Structures are given as C-alpha cells and as structure tokens.
Amino acid sequence: MTKDWNLSAAPESTSHVQLQQEYGLFIGGKWIKPSDGKYFETSNPATEKKLASIALAGRKDVDSAFKSADKAFESWSKLSGAERGKYIFRIARIIQEKSREFAVIESMDGGKPIRESRDIDIPLAAAHFFYYAGWADKLEYVFPGRKVRPMGVAAQIIPWNFPLLMAAWKIAPALACGNTVVLKPAETTSLTALKLAEVIDEAGLPPGVVNIITGDGSTGALMTAHPTPNKLAFTGSTEVGKQIYKAAIQGGKKVTLELGGKAANIIFDDAPIDAAVEGIINGIYFNQGHVCCAGSRLFVQETVYAEVLAKLKRRMDSLIVGDPMDKNTDIGAINSKEQLKTIEHYLKLGSEEGADIYQPAGELPKKGYWCKPTLFTNVAQSNRIAQEEIFGPVLAIQTFRTIDEVIEKANNTPYGLSAGVWTDKGSKVFQLTKALKAGVVWANTYNKFDPTSPFGGFKESGFGREGGMHGLEAYLAFD
Amino acid sequence: MEVKDKSVEFSSVPVDLMGINDRIARIKARSIKSEAKVAGLHMALSMIDLTTLEGSDTQQKVRQLCYKAMHPHDELEGTPPVAAVCVYPTLVRTAKEALKGSEVRVASVATYFPSGQSTLEQKLEETHFAITEGADEVDMVISRGKFLAGEYTYVLNEIKAVNALCKEHSVDLKVILETGELGSLDEVRKAADLALLADPAFIKTSTGKIGQAANMQVTLVMLQAISDHYHRTGARVGMKPAGGISDAKTALHYLMMVKEVLGEDWLTNKRFRFGASRLANDILMQLRKQQTGLYQSPHYFSKD
Numbered sequence: 210m211t212k213d214w215n216l217s218a219a220p221e222s223t224s225h226v227q228l229q230q231e232y233g234l235f236i237g238g239k240w241i242k243p244s245d246g247k248y249f250e251t252s253n254p255a256t257e258k259k260l261a262s263i264a265l266a267g268r269k270d271v272d273s274a275f276k277s278a279d280k281a282f283e284s285w286s287k288l289s290g291a292e293r294g295k296y297i298f299r300i301a302r303i304i305q306e307k308s309r310e311f312a313v314i315e316s317m318d319g320g321k322p323i324r325e326s327r328d329i330d331i332p333l334a335a336a337h338f339f340y341y342a343g344w345a346d347k348l349e350y351v352f353p354g355r356k357v358r359p360m361g362v363a364a365q366i367i368p369w370n371f372p373l374l375m376a377a378w379k380i381a382p383a384l385a386c387g388n389t390v391v392l393k394p395a396e397t398t399s400l401t402a403l404k405l406a407e408v409i410d411e412a413g414l415p416p417g418v419v420n421i422i423t424g425d426g427s428t429g430a431l432m433t434a435h436p437t438p439n440k441l442a443f444t445g446s447t448e449v450g451k452q453i454y455k456a457a458i459q460g461g462k463k464v465t466l467e468l469g470g471k472a473a474n475i476i477f478d479d480a481p482i483d484a485a486v487e488g489i490i491n492g493i494y495f496n497q498g499h500v501c502c503a504g505s506r507l508f509v510q511e512t513v514y515a516e517v518l519a520k521l522k523r524r525m526d527s528l529i530v531g532d533p534m535d536k537n538t539d540i541g542a543i544n545s546k547e548q549l550k551t552i553e554h555y556l557k558l559g560s561e562e563g564a565d566i567y568q569p570a571g572e573l574p575k576k577g578y579w580c581k582p583t584l585f586t587n588v589a590q591s592n593r594i595a596q597e598e599i600f601g602p603v604l605a606i607q608t609f610r611t612i613d614e615v616i617e618k619a620n621n622t623p624y625g626l627s628a629g630v631w632t633d634k635g636s637k638v639f640q641l642t643k644a645l646k647a648g649v650v651w652a653n654t655y656n657k658f659d660p661t662s663p664f665g666g667f668k669e670s671g672f673g674r675e676g677g678m679h680g681l682e683a684y685l686a687f688d
Numbered sequence: 689m690e691v692k693d694k695s696v697e698f699s700s701v702p703v704d705l706m707g708i709n710d711r712i713a714r715i716k717a718r719s720i721k722s723e724a725k726v727a728g729l730h731m732a733l734s735m736i737d738l739t740t741l742e743g744s745d746t747q748q749k750v751r752q753l754c755y756k757a758m759h760p761h762d763e764l765e766g767t768p769p770v771a772a773v774c775v776y777p778t779l780v781r782t783a784k785e786a787l788k789g790s791e792v793r794v795a796s797v798a799t800y801f802p803s804g805q806s807t808l809e810q811k812l813e814e815t816h817f818a819i820t821e822g823a824d825e826v827d828m829v830i831s832r833g834k835f836l837a838g839e840y841t842y843v844l845n846e847i848k849a850v851n852a853l854c855k856e857h858s859v860d861l862k863v864i865l866e867t868g869e870l871g872s873l874d875e876v877r878k879a880a881d882l883a884l885l886a887d888p889a890f891i892k893t894s895t896g897k898i899g900q901a902a903n904m905q906v907t908l909v910m911l912q913a914i915s916d917h918y919h920r921t922g923a924r925v926g927m928k929p930a931g932g933i934s935d936a937k938t939a940l941h942y943l944m945m946v947k948e949v950l951g952e953d954w955l956t957n958k959r960f961r962f963g964a965s966r967l968a969n970d971i972l973m974q975l976r977k978q979q980t981g982l983y984q985s986p987h988y989f990s991k992d
Contacts, residue, residue, distance in 0.1 A: 214727055214947060214955055219719035324717055483912045484707020491710070519919070527948050536719035633702040653704050 216529075219536040221323045226313050228400070231262040234270055234423065235406035237277035238416025244269040249425070251399055254320035255533050255542040255577040263399045266422040268431055271391075274420040275437035278362045278389040281417030286359040286387040290346030297345060297384055299412040301338035304331065304377075307408065311401055315373055316533045318400040320542030320578070321496050323534050333658055334377035337676075340660035341381035344681060348386065351678055356688040359387030360463065361439035363684065364432045366453070367402075368445045369395035369544050370499040370600075375444055376402050378675050380419060386684035388440070391420045393432060395445075397545045399423045430456075438462060440684070444501075447598075447624075447669050465673025465683045467501065467665060469598040470626030472647065473619035474504030474655060475609075478512040480631035484653065486520045489604070492629055492655040494528065494540055494582050498602035499548070501670075502627035504655055506595055507584075507606045508615050514608050518586065525582050526569045540602060543578040552580050552601035559585045559594040564605070590618055598624070612637070616644045625667025629655045648674075698840065698885055700878040701916075703909055708873060712904045715948060720940045726978050732939040733760060733971045735957040736770040736964055737795055737928065741802075741896065747782045749992075750775055754786035756992045761972045764979070770968060771957040772825060776801075777818040784822035795862070796823035799850060802866070802895035804829035808846055815850055819857045826854055827862040829895060830879065832869045840882055847886040860889035862928055862961075865910075867893050868900030876906050880913035890926035896963065901931025907942060911949040924953060930963025936974040939967055 231248065233240040247265040252258060266274070285293070304311065308331045315326040348357050363383045367375035372394055383390045394402035406421040422428065426449075433441055433456040440463045443453045447468040457464035474492045476485045492504025509517045533541035543549040560566055564585040573579040584604040588595050595605045609615040619628060628647040630638055638652045648666045651657060658664070663679035665671060673683045720728055738757045740749060750773070757770045772793040773783050783794045796818035799811035815826055828850050834842045847863055854861040863883040867876045883891050891910055893902040907929045914925050927946070933939055939962060946954050954960050969989045977983050 213952060214731065214943070215724065216718065216720065217722040217724040219721050328717065479702065481702045481704035481707055484704040484711075487707055487711050487714075536717075633704075654706055654710070 216537050220532070221313060221316075221327075221534050221536055223313055223317070223534065226310050226317075228261055228314065232264060232399070232403045232423065234264050234266055234274070235403070235410075235419075235421040236270065236274045237420065238410065238414075241270070241273075243267060249396065251318060251397065253317050254544055255574070257576055260318060261400065263403075263423045266393070266424040266428045266431075270422060271428065271431040271435060274391045274422050275362060275364075275435055277417035278391050278420055279437055281415055282359070282362055282389045285389055285415060285418050288387070290348060290387075293384060293387060294342045294345035296412055296414050297338050297342035297381060300408055300414075301335045301342060303408045303411055304335040304338065304405075307404075308332065308335065311373060311404060313534070314400050314404060316541065319369060319372060319398045320533050320544050322538040322541040323536055324538065325496060330371055330374045333660070334374045337374070337377040337381045337660045341385040341680075344382075344678075345385040348681065348685065351681055352687070357685040358688065360684055360686045361388060362437050363388050363390045363440040363442055364435065364438035365390055365392040365442045366429050366432065366445065367392065367394055369398040370496060370501070372398040373401035373405060376405055378444075379442055382675070382680045383684045384418065386681060388684055389418045391422060391432065391438070393422050393424060393428055396425045433457070434460070436460065440464070442683070443467070450671060465675070466671035467673070467675060468626075468669060468671040469624055470501045470503065470666065470670050471506055471596065471598050471622050471624045472502055472504050472627040472629065473506045473508055473615075473645070474629035475508045475615055475619060475631065475641065476510060476513065476517055477630075477632040477634075477637065478510040479633045480513075481633060481653070482513060482516060482520065485631040486517065486524050488629060488631060488653070488655040489521055490524055490528070493604045494602050495656050497540055497543055497580070499544055499600055500656065502649060502656065504627075504629050505599065505604060506619075507604055508609050508618060509606065511608045511610055518606070521584065522567060525567075525584070528569065528582055530571065530579065530581060531574055540582055543580050543601065546578055548600065549578040549580060552599060552603065555594055555597070555599045555601070555603060556583065559588075559592070559603070559605070562589075562592045562594065564588045564592060564594060590621060596622065612640070616641070620644075620646045623669040626670035627651070698844075698882060700874075700881045703873040703877045705873060705905075708905050708908055712908060712945070715904075715945050716941050718941075718944050720944065725940070726975065728940045728943055729936060729971050729975050729978070730766070730768055731955060732936065732943060732962065733968060734768040734771060735960050736962050736968055737772045737774045737930070738770045738968060739774040739896070739930075739963055739965050741774070741776060741797060745776060745779055747779065750779045750782045751786045752992045754783055754792070756968070756990060757792045758787065758790045760968055761989065764972065764975055767972070767975065771961055774827065774963065777814060777821060777823070780818055780821035780823045793824040794822060795825035795827055796821070797827045799828040801827070801829050801864075802897035804831050805833070808849060811846070812849060812853055815853055819854070819859050823859060825860040825862060825889070826850070827864055827892060829864045829866060830883065832866055835879055835882070836870070836875075844882055844885055847883055847888065851886050851888050862890035862892045863888045864892045864895055864930075866895055866898070867902075867906040868898050873905060873909050876909050877913055880910045881917075884913060884917040884925055887923055888925065890928045890961065892928040892930055892963065894929075894931045894963075896931030902929035902933060902963070904941065904945065908945060908949065911945060915950055918950070924959060926959035926961065927954070928961040928963055933962055933964050934966040934970060936967070936971045939971065
C-alpha cells in the first residue's frame with residue numbers, strides 16, 4: 210500500500226506572460242521615460258531574479274502627471290455617470306479576461322502563492338471595478354438630501370502586499386465619483402499596476418484620467434507635497450501614514466488612511482474548534498502574514514488552550530511552504546529582503562523576550578526570501594511581539610479566562626483595524642462586536658473581503674472607509 | 689414502555705458549516721498531477737468496497753461482481769484488486785466462495801439494513817448469520833429514530849453489542865450513521881462521537897438507499913471526529929464514505945482530505961474505504977488516460 214503520498218510539482222505556466230524589459234511612466238495616456246533617466250529593478254523574491262527595470266519618477270514627472278490629471282478632470286467630471294460607468298465596466302472585464310496573466314505576474318513580482326493571486330487578489334480586483342462601475346450613475350441617490358460632486362484630482366499611494374487589489378480599491382471609487390487620479394504602486398511590486406495601465410489604455414479611457422507613476426518613497430513624498438491634488442489616499446505603514454497626514458493638513462487636502470494593525474483573533478471554548486484553527490491559519494498565514502488586518506494576536510480561552518495549540522501545530526505542519534508558482538503552495542516568499550530582515554528581527558526579539566517559538570520542520574528553498582509559519586506561546590501583553598505590527602507569518606498567542614479580560618486585552622493596542630471572534634453563541638458575537646474597537650470584526654471566519662463591505666480602521670489604523678457605499682464618501686465633495 | 693435516556697456520558701462539539709465549506713474549498717484547490725495522480729488512483733481503487741445491495745441481486749450477479757473485484761481491468765498492468773465486495777447476508781456465502789484465494793474481503797450489511805427498524809435481538813441474530821456465512825466485515829446501521837429522539841444510551845449499547853459479537857469472531861464492524869437522515873452537521877458530529885465510543889473498525893456515512901448519500905461535508909466532519917478520538921484515546925478508527933462518489937477526481941479529493949486531516953496512517957484500505965459501484969470504472973478510465981494520454985470509450989470497461 211502506498212504510504213508517503215506526496216503531491217507532484219504543479220507549476221503554473223508562465224509562458225503566456227508578456228513583460229517588457231523596461232517600463233516607463235503612464236502619464237496622459239502615454240508611456241513616458243522618466244525625466245531624470247533613473248530606473249530601478251524589480252525582482253522575483255522567490256528566485257532573486259530581475260524581472261524588469263522600472264522608471265523612477267522625479268519632480269518633473271510628478272508635476273506632469275498631476276498636470277495631466279488636472280486637465281483630464283475638466284471633461285471627465287462632466288461626463289454622465291452612465292458613461293463613466295461604461296469605462297469602468299470595461300476595465301473590469303479586461304482584468305477578468307487577463308486574469309491568468311495578472312495572477313502569474315502578481316505571484317512572480319510579490320512572492321504570494323498562485324492559489325491566492327488566482328483565487329483572491331485578481332477576482333476581487335475585478336469585482337471592485339464591477340461594483341463601483343454600478344454606482345457611477347447612482348451617486349445622487351447615495352446620500353439622500355445632499356448634493357454631491359467630484360472632488361478633483363486624487364493622489365493615491367498603495368502598498369506591496371496586494372498590489373493590483375489595492376490599485377482597484379483606490380482607482381475604482383475615484384473614477385466612479387468623477388475624479389481623476391495619479392497612483393503610485395509600491396517600489397517592490399509595480400508590475401501589475403503597470404499592467405493595469407495597459408488595461409486602462411486598452412479600455413480607451415480619456416488620456417490623463419488615470420496616471421500611474423512608479424518610484425520609491427521620494428516619489429511618494431513629492432506626490433503628497435504637490436499642490437494639485439485635493440485628496441490624498443494612502444494604504445501602508447502607520448509611520449508613513451503620519452507623515453502623509455501632516456502633509457495633507459499643511460496642504461489643506463482631504464485624506465483617507467488605511468494603516469497598520471495588530472488584530473486580536475479570539476477563540477472561546479464553545480467555538481467550533483476545527484473551524485477556528487482553520488481561521489487562525491487563514492488569519493495569520495494568508496499572504497505570508499503581509500496583511501494589515503492579519504489576526505496576529507491570538508487569544509484562546511484557557512479551557513481549550515491545549516487542544517487549540519495541539520491542533521494548530523498539526524495544521525501548521527501540513528502547510529506547504531515554497532515556490533509561489535506551484536498551485537499547491539500555501540505559503541510563498543517574503544516580499545523583499547528588507548521585510549525578511551524585519552521579520553527575523555522580531556523572531557529574535559520574541560525569543561529574547563522569553564516567549565517560546567514553534568515552527569514546523571522542513572527545508573526552505575536556498576534562493577529567495579523565506580520565513581516558516583511561526584507561532585509564539587508564553588507571550589505577555591507587554592511583549593513587543595504582541596504590541597508591534599510584524600507584517601509576517603508570526604503569531605503571538607495569549608490565553609484569557611473571562612470575556613471582560615479578553616475585551617480589555619484586545620482593545621489594549623494603538624491599532625484597531627480588525628478582529629475575529631469564534632464562538633457558537635450568537636449573543637456573544639454581538640457582545641464582542643459592540644465592545645471591540647476595530648473597523649472589521651469577523652465572526653467565525655477571518656480575512657473575508659467583498660467590494661460591498663466597507664473596510665477601515667479605528668485609532669492608529671487610520672480613518673476613512675474603502676469599499677461599499679461608504680467608500681464613495683471618500684471621493685465625493687458635498688455642497 | 690420505553691424510557692428516554694439521555695444519561696450516557698458523552699459530549700460532542702459544535703460544527704460550523706462555513707468553516708467546513710472553507711476547508712473543503714482549500715482541499716479541492718490542491719492540484720493532484722502526474723505520479724501523485726497515478727498513485728492516488730491506485731490507492732482509491734484498492735479502497736473500494738464494490739457494492740451491490742438490490743432486492744434483485746442473484747448469485748450470478750454477485751459472482752460477476754466478485755470477478756471484477758479481483759480483476760478490475762487485467763489489461764491495465766499494476767491495477768490492484770478492490771478492498772471488498774459488499775452484499776446482503778444471504779449472498780455472503782456466494783461471494784466468499786467466488787473470492788476464495790484472493791485478498792478481497794467480503795462485507796455484509798446487517799442489522800436490518802437499511803432502516804434498522806427491528807429489535808436488538810433480531811439485529812444480533814442477523815449479524816451472527818452474516819458472520820457464520822463467512823463475512824469478514826459487517827456494515828451495521830444505527831437506529832436513527834432513537835438517536836434523533838435523544839436515546840443515546842440505547843444507540844450506543846446497540847453498537848457496542850454488535851461490535852462485541854463481531855470482535856468475538858475477528859470481524860471488522862462498520863457503523864453506518866445514515867447522515868442524510870440526521871438533519872445537520874452538528875448531529876452528524878454527535879452521531880460520529882457516539883459511534884466512536886463503541887470503538888468500531890470504521891464509521892460510515894450512508895446506506896446509499898436514501899436521496900442524500902456521502903458528500904465531502906459530512907465526511908470532513910466525521911474525519912475530524914475520528915482525529916479527535918485518536919488524539920484522545922490513541923485508537924485509529926477507519927472511515928467509509930458511501931454512495932454518490934462516482935468520479936475519480938472526487939475520490940482523489942477525498943484522499944487528500946484524509947491525508948490532511950488524519951495523516952498518511954489512514955491512507956490504507958485498512959482505514960479508509962469508498963462504498964461505491966460506479967467509481968471503479970471511472971478510476972480505470974483515468975488510469976488508462978494517464979498511460980495513453982487519451983480517453984477511451986466506456987465500452988472498453990466492463991459493467992457488472
């Protein structure tokens with residue numbers, strides 16, 4: 210009888226992917242070389258191989274991007290909602306048609322498993338465009354009794370954890386509301402945003418309605434300090450978010466920020482334990498833990514702690530870490546060398562703080578940036594690994610005895626983006642959702658996203674909502 | 689007069705339908721290709737309880753099925769025989785004789801299959817008959833009516849009594865929960881936990897005689913119960929989904945579920961079975977396709 214039934218390699222084909230060696234800036238509907246002639250490299254974090262050269266936008270480029278967005282705003286904002294909707298529907302459909310290519314590029318450039326980019330990132334990105342396309346001609350009914358108009362030009366800066374999806378979150382509502390945009394993807398993951406620029410070109414959007422410029426933090430700083438945009442939208446770290454908030458106040462601009470998190474995932478003893486264990490896995494190891502709403506703090510009621518921990522370790526042992534392009538990979542590559550260093554710093558720190566570390570056995574690939582799924586037990590609320598956002602596959606586990614205790618501990622953080630509650634008792638769910646200071650509380654599930662559902666934070670996790678009807682408010686001016 | 693008795697000491701755990709569906713979606717996303725696929729198909733074939741449970745069954749029909757069980761498709765080299773042939777008690781002797789000298793076992797349904805509506809004495813008598821006729825394995829049904837009425841002690845004692853009789857003759861017992869009649873996954877889990885207390889060789893989903901037979905949801909719930917039971921007691925109880933599994937791809941998903949929930953110790957026909965009649969031919973077709981790259985007409989595969 211067969212034992213050791215191991216999966217054979219199931220690599221996703223990359224032959225249909227069309228990448229250029231060098232990418233310019235997408236400004237005013239044209240591909241433009243950077244004025245300073247500077248480029249940077251983007252590479253595959255699983256192989257460390259270079260994928261393409263990307264333009265580094267300087268002051269002149271940022272200027273011209275905003276100029277073209279400003280110019281395009283005049284006609285775009287006057288277009289009827291139904292007409293704008295047509296363009297956005299077209300973008301959504303083209304993304305769907307090219308979904309396989311998008312998924313492969315997303316995994317090559319960012320390191321996330323192809324299963325996730327194929328089943329989550331890309332379909333959700335298309336869904337966001339479809340959803341907001343539908344709102345474009347219904348804006349006057351969204352806020353009864355209030356007259357709405359487009360805001361103007363939006364400057365949008367997005368992170369590297371969900372590159373195309375975050376671009377969709379930002380661009381779709383902005384366009385539906387009649388604004389024009391200048392968007393900058395993160396330095397390590399520009400490729401799908403540049404592919405999106407090709408889609409926007411193919412969809413025939415008027416030149417300048419969407420401008421996509423690439424660069425590092427210096428380009429981002431030029432964007433936020435620029436006088437043209439009326440609106441700054443940022444998703445990323447709390448540290449950078451604070452700088453952007455300052456710039457927005459100085460420039461008198463509207464701003465929405467979606468920042469870090471250190472979410473509490475709470476398991477009560479009456480929970481469906483097997484489902485909860487799966488929820489813990491999805492909560493912290495989804496996308497290598499590079500998720501602002503990751504369930505990075507686990508609170509388990511003491512009566513079921515031993516059972517939960519044993520099951521969690523067994524489930525971790527069955528996770529497949531490795532080649533992001535393999536269809537069976539559960540955990541892919543860490544996005545960048547820099548991020549791996551940060552994570553490793555916290556792994557060391559956790560042990561120094563006296564917590565006990567657990568990682569499954571098994572080898573990691575030699576090349577590339579990798580981190581095994583990790584959990585820490587024997588963690589104190591005052592430990593830095595329990596307080597600071599690690600943005601990696603690292604879970605800090607604490608126990609609790611009573612409902613009041615866990616509410617207090619869960620809220621005892623400067624963040625407040627998300628939380629999870631696991632219990633078979635409906636009334637307990639509602640007691641918790643009222644008491645937890647978090648923008649999203651998942652009950653008996655975790656990390657579920659939908660364009661119709663608003664997303665955003667409390668406290669230092671930011672403000673403003675993206676998604677749903679709430680997401681329109683962030684891109685409309687009210688008379 | 690019967691007295692309702694809920695005093696049996698046993699606890700079950702809640703099951704979340706969304707959680708079950710999410711887990712299944714992850715398992716179905718596994719890509720089982722090339723060598724893993726061939727190994728999986730061979731394994732699935734060797735785990736089949738080739739079944740015929742019709743009022744119209746005859747000795748001739750059973751003999752044909754037995755030959756198929758031993759020689760699923762001689763033209764394909766390396767195809768293993770199936771695990772067992774599953775028949776009614778009166779046909780056990782016929783099957784036993786037909787399978788003589790092979791490793792294929794004879795399983796007999798008993799305990800007034802499929803309804804189970806009879807007394808414990810009658811059930812034990814039928815079980816005893818199946819065993820004396822030569823059954824290696826007995827597939828019993830639980831009293832669903834009693835279970836749904838909360839008479840857990842009654843149900844447990846019944847399983848224990850049948851299992852004791854089987855163990856006395858070194859016969860393996862499979863306990864059919866008939867999940868399609870239990871109403872919810874919570875009840876499926878509860879029935880599984882109850883049956884596991886009797887320490888049978890296998891627990892099994894369905895009789896195949898009602899509309900809703902095995903599916904991945906109830907199978908996952910039962911596998912989780914087996915896993916918890918194993919980690920609590922060290923006993924490795926087997927699992928048999930039955931009815932409704934007719935294609936090879938689904939069978940591979942089931943095996944992946946077993947591997948991920950229980951581990952490779954369960955990837956043997958001593959601990960996992962498929963109760964199926966049509967599945968074997970689809971597996972054979974897939975094996976042939978792996979070998980030649982082409983699908984063949986179903987006419988090339990014997991229908992018994």
